[in-house]
Amino acid sequence: MITGEKIVQWIAGLVHWIYGVFHISNYANLLDIVVEAVVMFAFVAVFVMFLVWMERKVSAHMQSRIGPNRVGPLGLFQTLADAIKLTIKEDVKPVHRDKIPYFIAPIVAFVATFMGLVVIPFDQGVVVQDLNVGVLYVIAITGFTVIAILTAGWSSNNKYALLGGFRSAAQIVSYEVPLVLSLVPIIMITGKLSLNAIVLYQQQAGYWFVTIQFIAFIIFLTSATAEANRAPFDIPEAESELIGGFHTEYSGVKFAMFFLGEYIAMVVSASVATAVFLGGWLPLPFLHFLHLPGFVWYISKVLFVIYLIMAFRWTFPRLRVDQLMDFGWKVLIPISILNILGTGLAILINQGMK
Amino acid sequence: MNMDELKAKIEADFKGHILSAFITPQKELIVILELESYLSVCQKLHDIPEYGFQHLSCLTAVDYPKENKITIVNHLWSYQHAHQLTVKLDTVRDYPKAPTVENIWKSANWFEREVFDLYGITFEGHSDLRRIMMPDDYQKYPLRKDFSDDGFIIKPN
Amino acid sequence: MTDLLLSQIRTGQESQFGTDEYVVNLGPQHPSTHGVLRLIVRLDGETVKQTTPVLGYLHRSIEKICENRTYPQCITYTDRVDYVSAMSVNLAFALAAEKLMGIEAPPRAQWLRMIMVELQRIASHLLWMGSFAGDLGALTPLLYGMRERERIIDLFEMTCGQRLTYNYIRIGGVMIDILPEFVSKCRAFLDYFEKCMEEYEELLTYNPIFLERTKGVAVIDPEKGINAGVTGPALRGSGVSCDVRKQQPYLYYEQIKFTEALGTDGDCWSRYRVRMDEMKESVSIVRQCLDRIEPGPIEAKTPPVLKAPAGSEIYYRIESSRGEMGIYLVGDGSAKPWKAKFRCASFNNIYLLDELTRGWKLADIMATLGSLDMIVPEVDR
Numbered sequence: 001m002i003t004g005e006k007i008v009q010w011i012a013g014l015v016h017w018i019y020g021v022f023h024i025s026n027y028a029n030l031l032d033i034v035v036e037a038v039v040m041f042a043f044v045a046v047f048v049m050f051l052v053w054m055e056r057k058v059s060a061h062m063q064s065r066i067g068p069n070r071v072g073p074l075g076l077f078q079t080l081a082d083a084i085k086l087t088i089k090e091d092v093k094p095v096h097r098d099k100i101p102y103f104i105a106p107i108v109a110f111v112a113t114f115m116g117l118v119v120i121p122f123d124q125g126v127v128v129q130d131l132n133v134g135v136l137y138v139i140a141i142t143g144f145t146v147i148a149i150l151t152a153g154w155s156s157n158n159k160y161a162l163l164g165g166f167r168s169a170a171q172i173v174s175y176e177v178p179l180v181l182s183l184v185p186i187i188m189i190t191g192k193l194s195l196n197a198i199v200l201y202q203q204q205a206g207y208w209f210v211t212i213q214f215i216a217f218i219i220f221l222t223s224a225t226a227e228a229n230r231a232p233f234d235i236p237e238a239e240s241e242l243i244g245g246f247h248t249e250y251s252g253v254k255f256a257m258f259f260l261g262e263y264i265a266m267v268v269s270a271s272v273a274t275a276v277f278l279g280g281w282l283p284l285p286f287l288h289f290l291h292l293p294g295f296v297w298y299i300s301k302v303l304f305v306i307y308l309i310m311a312f313r314w315t316f317p318r319l320r321v322d323q324l325m326d327f328g329w330k331v332l333i334p335i336s337i338l339n340i341l342g343t344g345l346a347i348l349i350n351q352g353m354k
Numbered sequence: 355m356n357m358d359e360l361k362a363k364i365e366a367d368f369k370g371h372i373l374s375a376f377i378t379p380q381k382e383l384i385v386i387l388e389l390e391s392y393l394s395v396c397q398k399l400h401d402i403p404e405y406g407f408q409h410l411s412c413l414t415a416v417d418y419p420k421e422n423k424i425t426i427v428n429h430l431w432s433y434q435h436a437h438q439l440t441v442k443l444d445t446v447r448d449y450p451k452a453p454t455v456e457n458i459w460k461s462a463n464w465f466e467r468e469v470f471d472l473y474g475i476t477f478e479g480h481s482d483l484r485r486i487m488m489p490d491d492y493q494k495y496p497l498r499k500d501f502s503d504d505g506f507i508i509k510p511n
Numbered sequence: 512m513t514d515l516l517l518s519q520i521r522t523g524q525e526s527q528f529g530t531d532e533y534v535v536n537l538g539p540q541h542p543s544t545h546g547v548l549r550l551i552v553r554l555d556g557e558t559v560k561q562t563t564p565v566l567g568y569l570h571r572s573i574e575k576i577c578e579n580r581t582y583p584q585c586i587t588y589t590d591r592v593d594y595v596s597a598m599s600v601n602l603a604f605a606l607a608a609e610k611l612m613g614i615e616a617p618p619r620a621q622w623l624r625m626i627m628v629e630l631q632r633i634a635s636h637l638l639w640m641g642s643f644a645g646d647l648g649a650l651t652p653l654l655y656g657m658r659e660r661e662r663i664i665d666l667f668e669m670t671c672g673q674r675l676t677y678n679y680i681r682i683g684g685v686m687i688d689i690l691p692e693f694v695s696k697c698r699a700f701l702d703y704f705e706k707c708m709e710e711y712e713e714l715l716t717y718n719p720i721f722l723e724r725t726k727g728v729a730v731i732d733p734e735k736g737i738n739a740g741v742t743g744p745a746l747r748g749s750g751v752s753c754d755v756r757k758q759q760p761y762l763y764y765e766q767i768k769f770t771e772a773l774g775t776d777g778d779c780w781s782r783y784r785v786r787m788d789e790m791k792e793s794v795s796i797v798r799q800c801l802d803r804i805e806p807g808p809i810e811a812k813t814p815p816v817l818k819a820p821a822g823s824e825i826y827y828r829i830e831s832s833r834g835e836m837g838i839y840l841v842g843d844g845s846a847k848p849w850k851a852k853f854r855c856a857s858f859n860n861i862y863l864l865d866e867l868t869r870g871w872k873l874a875d876i877m878a879t880l881g882s883l884d885m886i887v888p889e890v891d892r
Binding site (some may be wrong): 378379380382408409410411412414416417427429431433436438440459460461462463464485486487488490496497501 | 575739
Binding site for chain 1 (some may be wrong): 513648723872
């Protein structure tokens with residue numbers, strides 16, 4: 001049976017053979033890191049391309065339209081055409097911008113979210129780096145996007161962009177708290193922060209955490225949507241109010257970086273959600289007989305969560321900024337704290353009964 | 355109230371303050387006022403419950419260059435009694451001035467700005483009399499009958 | 512923008528904490544201002560201190576043009592006054608001119624006019640619903656509304672060949688009779704549309720986010736509304752009974768049973784509710800008209816050149832989709848009107864925008880503008 005581990009070993013073998021051909025096997029350790037980064041980038045690029053196509057098709061079918069269907073079979077190459085268009089577009093820059101922050105902001109937006117993919121377990125043993133503080137690392141990295149958005153808003157020298165930057169900073173900072181608090185019960189139950197270890201715990205326990213921590217799953221999903229600046233929390237880029245929000249003054253490749261950053265943030269959040277709540281690369285209990293490799297399960301679960309996030313966008317209107325803050329601080333945080341208390345009590349009772 | 359009762363009541367109440375009141379062949383009641391009593395009559399038409407003209411439907415002006423006047427026309431409507439009234443005021447075409455009814459009906463604010471913009475009638479007592487459709491530094495009054503575009507639009511021969 | 516305007520706007524004092532106020536231009540080009548309306552907004556953070564609308568970006572001098580065209584030629588210009596709801600403006604002008612000249616249109620023409628205007632009301636409200644929800648962030652109802660509107664426009668295209676600017680309702684009657692299959696297609700559409708209305712109600716009306724965005728926002732006090740000249744669904748949302756079809760009935764509205772849709776609170780949600788109810792009422796009106804229409808002539812016998820008697824004038828009001836539309840015509844004995852004035856609902860409705868949005872947030876300006884159903888060609892003519 002093909003597993004993710006076997007595929008990785010096969011690719012590693014191929015790469016080391018190529019090192020041998022070029023007589024650079026001495027630097028294998030160093031080069032491995034570079035190759036891993038390149039492979040991850042390629043995987044993410046293809047996956048995001050697929051996701052953009054999926055978003056357009058999902059939104060089209062929800063709005064009783066067809067969506068892209070001309071470029072390639074079923075319109076699959078539409079994103080490739082869009083990527084080419086964005087790269088050959090003229091780079092229009094405002095004259096009175098702040099040059100260095102304006103240049104850095106999209107790069108930070110992309111790199112920060114991309115770094116979050118390091119700890120995601122795609123299959124048993126297929127992790128770029130199985131940090132034992134995996135969850136902590138991912139949460140810390142997602143906070144970086146605030147800097148990118150604020151910088152973009154400020155350096156554009158545009159009142160709309162600045163408004164968008166402020167709103168986004170306030171929103172992301174306030175939704176970090178429920179994001180973390182919803183993961184705390186899981187950490188309390190498993191006692192580990194590493195995502196791989198959490199998936200293995202679910203394998204041993206025989207159930208997924210979504211069954212016993214459903215509220216935490218909902219809170220995590222909502223906060224993740226807010227972190228990625230997606231509707232119904234897409235105030236920073238509210239098209240009908242601020243035209244483009246913080247990315248009004250960006251065009252071409254720079255805009256593509258922001259766009260990519262948003263999608264990768266979505267992928268990272270969905271991956272963490274599947275790893276922690278939906279059992280990562282574990283198969284569905286009653287479909288075990290299909291003998292599909294772990295990463296197929298992983299990707300289908302991630303796609304399911306992303307589909308949910310996309311469906312939110314095209315169903316709900318947008319929340320106003322102060323209502324958004326109210327919802328984050330006054331509703332989500334108390335519920336997640338109550339959840340932690342409840343889980344703590346349950347653990348104590350469980351230990352007491354043993 | 356129907357048209358004739360309304361006409362009789364207006365002629366009785368505002369004796370000496372109105373120039374004329376008549377019903378047109380198209381079944382509309384028109385009252386022509388004079389400059390001194392314009393504001394007080396309009397105020398009474400708004401305030402007295404038997405009239406109850408709470409709604410200023412339209413305030414506009416008509417240019418009669420041959421008679422050297424620009425007439426301000428107010429169309430009033432009462433929600434309670436469901437009757438309509440047209441109130442007119444003639445202003446001299448060379449120095450057109452009129453008191454503002456903005457304090458009686460707020461909707462007159464923008465209507466009078468539009469009349470000022472397009473006809474050039476100055477409304478005394480208006481809180482914010484400036485142009486509304488044309489650019490702020492436009493010099494002419496477009497809806498007057500002697501408006502010419504001064505070669506701005508090049509007509510084909 | 513001249514210094515006069517700027518100085519009038521910057522009269523606000525700075526607050527004691529030393530924060531500065533922020534003047535933002537929701538400029539003529541904007542996805543949410545329903546046309547080229549420019550709003551100069553003075554903000555304190557996110558809170559709106561003052562909104563100044565700047566009009567005139569779509570001023571096409573239609574009134575001046577109408578003074579140089581004959582009455583039938585003016586009807587083509589009325590389509591452009593409110594292109595989202597063109598049949599209503601056609602009707603207003605035709606009825607005003609007919610009353611001015613003493614022409615009476617035959618019964619079949621009147622029934623046809625009623626059918627067209629009520630279908631147009633549904634189409635206009637569908638566009639309003641789509642853009643209102645789109646401004647708030649729900650982009651899906653826009654496409655659902657367009658899907659239904661396509662079917663109504665197909666019916667119009669079947670009748671008069673045009674999809675947006677119809678020029679169908681003429682002085683003396685209508686342009687051309689409906690095809691035999693119009694009645695069956697219209698009935699089929701009405702049945703299908705009632706099911707769609709249920710879908711929209713489910714999607715929007717009691718959605719918690721939608722309620723939070725619209726409940727209690729921008730309340731129009733009934734007294735202030737009447738004084739400021741607000742008409743139509745914007746005023747009916749505050750509970751004032753002001754439908755021209757009930758107060759000064761025209762066409763055959765006295766013979767048709769329909770209820771006036773009234774709201775209770777005067778906030779954005781009430782105005783939304785009023786328009787949704789109006790769509791349902793329009794469906795019932797069209798059904799009644801289709802039941803009662805009889806074969807007959809569709810145009811009255813009119814003289815070849817339509818002239819209004821000298822010294823005559825008329826002010827005729829109808830209930831268009833946005834509110835009260837009034838046409839003021841002055842005749843001078845010739846074939847061209849001496850004066851034609853279009854009193855449009857949107858012009859008066861947005862007068863209150865400044866008062867309504869003070870103290871609310873920037874996002875509420877969009878909700879308010881959307882709920883007032885303003886359209887810029889009506890404002891600027």
